[in-house]
Amino acid sequence: MNNYRFKAHPWHGINVGDNAPEVVTCFIEIVPTDTVKYEVDKETGYLSIDRPQKYSNIIPALYGFIPQTYSADRVAELTNIALGRTDIEGDNDPVDICVLTEKDITHGDIIVKARPIGGFRLLDHNKADDKLIAVLENDAIYGSYHDICDVPAQVIDRLKHYFTTYKDLPGDKSPRCILSDIYNVDVARDIINRAIEDYNIEFKNV
Secondary structure (H helix, E strand, O other): OHHHOOOOOOOOOOOOOOOOOOOEEEEEEEOOOOOEEEEEOOOOOOEEEEEEOOOOOOOOOEEEEOOOOOOOHHHHHHHHHHHOOOOOEEOOOOOEEEEEOOOOOOOOOEEEEEEEEEEEEEEEOOEEOOEEEEEEOOOOOHHHOOOHHHOOHHHHHHHHHHHHHOOOOOOOOOOOEEEEEEEOHHHHHHHHHHHHHHHHHHHHOO
C-alpha cells in the first residue's frame, strides 16, 4: 500500500505501456481550450506555467509527452540520417505527442492511451524536437486512422502552423522551429523505441 501514498512523477513514475510502441501511455499537459502553455516541472512533476500564449494560436489537439522516453543520441541519429547531417543533438526532453480525439477534454494533468500514427520532424535551435501524432485509443472518429496519410489535410495544416509558430516572439527575424518533413507510423514507432533506449541509458543504467 505504501506505493499508493504518493503521486507518481509524470515523466519517471508512469509506465510507457506494455504495448509500446504500437500503443503508448501519454501524459497530457495542455488542451485546445488552454490560453496558457503548461508543462511539467521536471524536478517536482507538477504542472507549471511555461508562458501565456501571446497570440490566438492554440494547440489543435491534446498535447503532452510519452513517459519514460528521452530525446538524446539515438533519437537525434534518426534526424541526422534523414537530413544527411551529423550535428543534430537531442533536446534532452521526453518525446512530445499530440493526441487527436473527437472528445471534448477540458483540462490537462491526465493520462491517456494513444496509438501513434506518424509525426513531424521538427528542429528547435538545431535540436531534434519530434512531435508525434497519435489518435486516442478507440476514439469514435479518429480511431479508424492508422497512418498519418489518413488524417485530413486541414488538421495537418493546423498542427504544422502551431508547431512552426508557437515559440516565435515579436521581433524574431527567422522562425525558431523548422519543420523538415512529416513521417509515417513506422518512423514514429522507431522514434519511440529509440527514445525508450535513450531513457534507459540516461536514467536506468547509472
